[in-house]
Amino acid sequence: MPPRAIMFQGTGSSVGKSVLVAGLARALTRRGLRVRPFKPQNMSNNAAVTADGGEIGRAQALQARACGVALSVDMNPVLLKPQGMTGSQLVVRGQMRGQVRARDFQSFKRGLMPEVLDCFHTLAAQADIVLVEGAGSASEVNLRADDIANMGFAQAADIDVVLVGDIDRGGVIASLVGTDVVVAPDDARRIRGFIVNRMRGDPSLFAAGMEAIARRTGWQPVGLVPFLDRVRDLPAEDAADLAPGGRTAKGRVRIVVPCLPMIANFDDLDPLAAEDGVSLTMVPRGTVLPEADLIILPGAKATIADLAVLRQEGWDIDIQAHMRRGGHVLGICGGYQMLGRSIADPDGIEGPPSTVDGLGLLDVTTELGGSKRLEDVSGHLLPEGAALRGYEMHIGRTHGPDHDRRPLIDLGNRRDGAVSPSGRVWGTYVHGLLADGTARAALLARLGAQSHGCDHDRTVDAALDALADHLETHLDIDGLLRLARPVRPLSAAAQAACACTYN
Template sequence: MAPRALMFQGTGSSVGKSVLVAGLCRALTRRGLRVRPFKPQNMSNNAAVTADGGEIGRAQALQARACGVALSVDMNPVLLKPQGMTGSQLVVRGRMRGQVRARDFQSFKRGLMPEVLDSFHTLAGQADIVLVEGAGSASEVNLRADDIANMGFAQAADVDVVLVGDIDRGGVIASLVGTQAVVADADARRIKGFIVNRMRGDPSLFDAGMTAIADMTGWRAVGLVPFLDRVRDLPAEDAADLRAGRGSGTQGVRIAVPCLPMIANFDDLDPLAAEDAVSLTMVRRGQVLPPCDLVILPGAKATIGDLAALRDEGWDIDLHAHVRRGGHVMGICGGYQMLGRSIADPMGIEGAPCTVDGLGLLDVATVLEGSKRLEDVAGHLLPEGAAMRGYEMHIGRTTGPDHDARPLIDLGNRYDGAVSPSGRIWGTYVHGLLADGGARAALLARLGGRSDGHDHDATVDAALDALADHLETHLDIDGLLAMARPVRG
């Protein structure tokens, strides 16, 4: 059977496309189909390391997991990782190609289409069906001329589209019907059906709305999807989805995380948020760091910029006061770099070449240079010996006495991270460390706490199964399969 493909575009950002595609990946895989996820262009600082040594957006990593297949750079050939208000790091087929300003990217992204199509056809060769996720809004007609993410890709690959709207935002009828009104006729003809997502309350109250949309557009109503609370167990891709209070516990270990502008790979926090005896607070700008047992400085796409933001908020003062009171601090990746004496950027990777003072909580120093390290790692936590696994995704070398005398992790062929002489400040380059139950329990024990022993991977897989069941109930999946056209070329 020739491979087929179907694309899911949205009326706007964050309407739930990524989660819907993940659920459909699991549902169709359970039906015995070979499924592959694909997103031509993504913008996210939450990324994952692939089996072929590159990086892709975290949403495509979750979708690949739903399919039960290894991650591949072809699943997300163009990834933009924002480093400020106007610029991003550009990753193409898993490899960094430098920095690009938003305006400049608009003018040359069309030249990336051949590589996008090559990745798409590579995946199609491995699949019965490819589920394609668009980016942002299908109605961004101001960007249509050079588009590779939505209708531009759909036309180039000859793929039909299902449009997704979010009823929880309000105005879903106008957003769906309005999309048909503003896009070019040829693009509108690509849209074959629509999904209304995140319905709260009695679904029958929107029966007339579904009929009205179908009548006004001529599109097939694929389904009305009620809100499903279990999706909270899935990793979020967008920092805007981070909730202020995420821990399930009201007593036990108190953890605070300052929300910095370029926070990255923040799904590191999910296993802690799921612990019964942990209260995890995301501290927004304008707030002080609350009394707590542990402050975590998470990954950062722009370490120097986020360190400046941390100081602008006065969080450096709060952090040093927390340490004087006997509190613990953990830095992950960019957060680890901030904890040292200094951060040097001689090549201007994050902006103008400079060297800035770090927080001085670890006796290490970082130099941002060299190629990006992208690899899965495994080893054990020191000194407990608890097994751990995770991945590294960073530019820079961090060295110094605290790393040499007291590394945090033994990776077998080398050591990672650093611990202060007091034992209360920890730094590591390893993302995903807290997903490992043994390592998480050992770190919580250092704080006088305990783990409930939950299996984070099992929790995510159970949520994917629940989502697939939900979509089988509320979507016409057979109708979606009938819309999927054979991949040409």
């Protein structure tokens, strides 16, 4: 049988498309189908390194995990990574192609469709079904021209759409029915079914609502999905999903994280949030950093801009006071760069060429530039020798006495990171360091805490299984499969366009 595909678009951002696709990917994989996830265009600073040496959005990485397959750049051919003053970093087929501003991208993106289609068909050749995820809202008719993320892709690939609405935010009937009203007739005909997501309370109370949507639109009701708390164990894709505050417990190790605007790869924090012995608090702007045992400066897509915001908030003063009280600081990737003496950007990667002072907590300096390092790594935490796995995803190199004399990690063929002479400030370029139970336990032991030693990967897989079970119960998955249309081969003209663009 030829491969099939179905696309999931939303009435807005953050309606739960990514999670629904991940759960469906696990459910269909458990049925014995070869499933592949695909998102034509994504915007996120939370990314993952692929097996073929590129990067894709973290949501597609989770979906690939749900399918039990290796990550591939084909799963997310266009990735926009917001980068402050310079707009967004443009990643195509896993590799950086420069920076683009939002207005410029609207006209530029039309040339990306051949590559997007080529990636889609590459995945389809490996699959029984491709689950395609849209971006933002299907009803953004102001962005419809040259669209590659939603209806533009659905038309180009000749696939049908299931529309997802979020009842938890209210107005879901108007959102779904209104989409049918505002999109062009040819686009509206692509929408075959709908899902209402995140229902709280008695589902029977919305039975009449489901009937009203189906009657007004003619779409097939695929299901009403109750809110599932286990979804919290899955990595969030967007910084907007990071809730200020956190779990607190008297007498436990206190970890605080300042929420900076360009925070990236923040799922590094998830394993700590799952620790029973840890109180993890995300601190919003306008709030003093509370007393803590450890302050974490996570990754940043625009290090210099985020460092400026950190100073504007007075958090640099809070960090200095924290150090005087004997506290610890961990910087990951961009956070590591902030901890040094200076950050130089001679090529203007993040904005106008400049050199700025760092926080001076580590005797290292950083120069942004060169090719982006994208690779999976493994090694040992120093000096404990605890084994770890992770990945690097950064532009820039960091050097200095603290790196040379006291690296944090031994990667076998090289050393990474730095430790201050006091032993209380740690910096590293390795993302995923805290997901490894042995390394996480060793770092928590430095704070006088004992890890419960949970396997974070196992926690995520258990949540995916629970989500798949949930969707099997509340969605008409057999009906959904009937809506999936066979993937039509690329025309000769489209194949020529793909080859010309790629080569």
